[in-house]
Amino acid sequence: MLAFVNAHLIDGTGAAPLRNATVVVNGARIEAVGAGAAPPDGAVVVDLGGKTLLPAFSDAHVHFGGTELLTRPGLGGRDITYDYALNSRNCLEWGVVSVRSAGDFMPDIVSYRDDAASAGLPSPRIVTAGRMFVAPGGHPHDTVFGGNEAIRENACVICDGSTDIDAEVKALADSGADWIKAFLSTMNKMNYPHPVPRLPNETLRKITEAAHKYGKPVMLHVEDPKDAEEAVDLGVDSIEHFIGVGVTRFDISDALLGKLRNSGVFVVPTMSSIKAHDFPDVPVYPHLAEAIKKLLDAGVKIGVGTDSAIPFVPLGESIHIEFELLASLGLKPLEVLRMATKGNSELLRAGDATGTIETGKLADIVVLEADPLDDIRNTRKIGLVMKEGRIVADRILSGIV
Numbered sequence: 073m074l075a076f077v078n079a080h081l082i083d084g085t086g087a088a089p090l091r092n093a094t095v096v097v098n099g100a101r102i103e104a105v106g107a108g109a110a111p112p113d114g115a116v117v118v119d120l121g122g123k124t125l126l127p128a129f130s131d132a133h134v135h136f137g138g139t140e141l142l143t144r145p146g147l148g149g150r151d152i153t154y155d156y157a158l159n160s161r162n163c164l165e166w167g168v169v170s171v172r173s174a175g176d177f178m179p180d181i182v183s184y185r186d187d188a189a190s191a192g193l194p195s196p197r198i199v200t201a202g203r204m205f206v207a208p209g210g211h212p213h214d215t216v217f218g219g220n221e222a223i224r225e226n227a228c229v230i231c232d233g234s235t236d237i238d239a240e241v242k243a244l245a246d247s248g249a250d251w252i253k254a255f256l257s258t259m260n261k262m263n264y265p266h267p268v269p270r271l272p273n274e275t276l277r278k279i280t281e282a283a284h285k286y287g288k289p290v291m292l293h294v295e296d297p298k299d300a301e302e303a304v305d306l307g308v309d310s311i312e313h314f315i316g317v318g319v320t321r322f323d324i325s326d327a328l329l330g331k332l333r334n335s336g337v338f339v340v341p342t343m344s345s346i347k348a349h350d351f352p353d354v355p356v357y358p359h360l361a362e363a364i365k366k367l368l369d370a371g372v373k374i375g376v377g378t379d380s381a382i383p384f385v386p387l388g389e390s391i392h393i394e395f396e397l398l399a400s401l402g403l404k405p406l407e408v409l410r411m412a413t414k415g416n417s418e419l420l421r422a423g424d425a426t427g428t429i430e431t432g433k434l435a436d437i438v439v440l441e442a443d444p445l446d447d448i449r450n451t452r453k454i455g456l457v458m459k460e461g462r463i464v465a466d467r468i469l470s471g472i473v
């Protein structure tokens with residue numbers, strides 16, 4: 073048993089922080105939380121001296137196996153294993169203990185997810201979409217993936233008129249995918265502005281219906297706000313990106329805002345990746361920021377995700393960039409942290425035992441050297457990371473125990 077005492081506690085619910093808090097960890101779970109409570113007899117006591125303790129972060133949109141074409145020769149898992157180990161370490165060191173992989177290589181990602189969970193590998197908790205439903209000739213298979221045959225077979229389901237959508241969704245669900253991912257996009261980032269084909273609405277409807285039939289939520293890649301209305305009508309569970317690089321229309325009507333809010337759908341804007349990949353001559357980031365502020369003001373649920381492990385968007389560190397960008401919209405750090413912990417826990421559907429520091433929850437904990445409520449950039453000052461009661465990254469403990 074381990075007891076953190078004298079912590080500045082941010083519990084992830086959005087409640088005001090608690091000074092001089094005691095948090096008792098027993099095995100994988102939080103056994104007790106209280107202000108000034110004496111640690112139980114026999115517990116290892118860690119006096120945090122006022123350092124901030126909060127729930128570990130989650131990233132709602134990553135590609136955990138990476139997406140870079142040149143690192144994906146024949147597949148088979150051998151080349152990927154190293155990526156997974158490195159990606160895991162990067163996540164944990166930056167306090168990211170849960171991720172949703174928004175399209176990844178099958179069956180590798182599912183094998184790694186299950187091995188990491190059952191063998192207790194130092195890895196974030198993973199929920200994953202597996203193969204992605206894509207139009208023939210469409211994004212991303214025939215754009216950023218360059219038509220790569222191995223990616224076609226292992227990371228995509230190319231849907232033409234003859235594809236048995238129900239069978240494909242069932243196969244993915246049976247092989248362990250937690251989410252179903254599809255694309256609603258005509259954007260061709262490799263040959264801008266020439267559009268590529270998109271999935272017809274009828275196909276997207278079949279994908280969504282089949283996913284829900286097999287108990288899987290749907291995440292839909294959307295790049296143009298006009299398509300977000302269609303996404304809500306389809307009944308998807310999360311909308312990814314919302315405005316993509318290269319888009320030139322940014323109308324956010326009150327009708328759309330109302331529809332998004334009333335549906336309860338999450339929008340995951342991945343602002344850090346949109347900013348990193350923006351076209352200098354047709355920048356969309358300022359429009360995305362303005363749009364997401366409107367969504368927040370209207371009460372739309374916003375997920376905190378980065379699209380990391382795509383090129384130039386590093387896993388782990390990028391979540392802290394996303395925090396800064398959210399704070400730059402006027403959100404208080406306490407609210408940004410609630411969104412990245414309790415909020416993302418609801419979005420990821422990784423179980424209701426995550427996302428807050430409360431009795432009975434899994435002990436997914438980050439200790440920060442400085443107060444993130446003073447400055448959101450202090451989330452980078454990570455002293456210690458715990459996942460399910462195990463210390464998975466530590467820069468302070470040897471100095472204070």
Ligand SMILES: [Zn+2]
Binds near residue numbers: 134135379
């Ligand atoms: Zn993505």
